[in-house]
Amino acid sequence: MVDSYLTPKLKEGESVDLSLYPPRTRVNIRLYGLSCKDWLPADVFEYKNQWKPNAEVVNVRGNFSKAQAWCKQNLYLQDWDVIKHAMPDDSHNFLFKYPEQAMLFKLTIQ
Known part of the structure; x- marks a missing residue:
């Protein structure tokens, strides 16, 4: 269960280096996906x-x-x-x- 909050849910073929983003954007990527990173x-x-x-x-x-x-x-x-x-x-x-x-x-x- 804890893994789901730490590992980003990505679509097929997507990859992301979370170290390139500020903390708030990282959380958005983990919870909402890469397309919603600025929400x-x-x-x-x-x-x-x-x-x-x-x-x-x-x-x-x-x-x-x-x-x-x-x-x-x-x-x-x-x-x-x-x-x-x-x-x-x-x-x-x-x-x-x-x-x-x-x-x-x-x-x-x-």
Whole structure:
């Protein structure tokens, strides 16, 4: 789990020397990918708000920490979001930008 925060998630064929970038940019590369290295938190918020209305929603009962850990380890932070205690039964809604990621999540977590 710790490795996912230290190792940048790169696309096929991408490589990067993190020592060339300042600390904040390194964190962005690790969390959001090389194409989003100059993003500010406000940019991430705006980006998420663009795709949220059409997001694929997966409802999770229990296993919140396991589900959140899976998302952090396998997905970019800008491509998923969570709404805690979204339903009356205190279940949580995970929102995904891509339906394929939602399907993988369902198969892995539930």
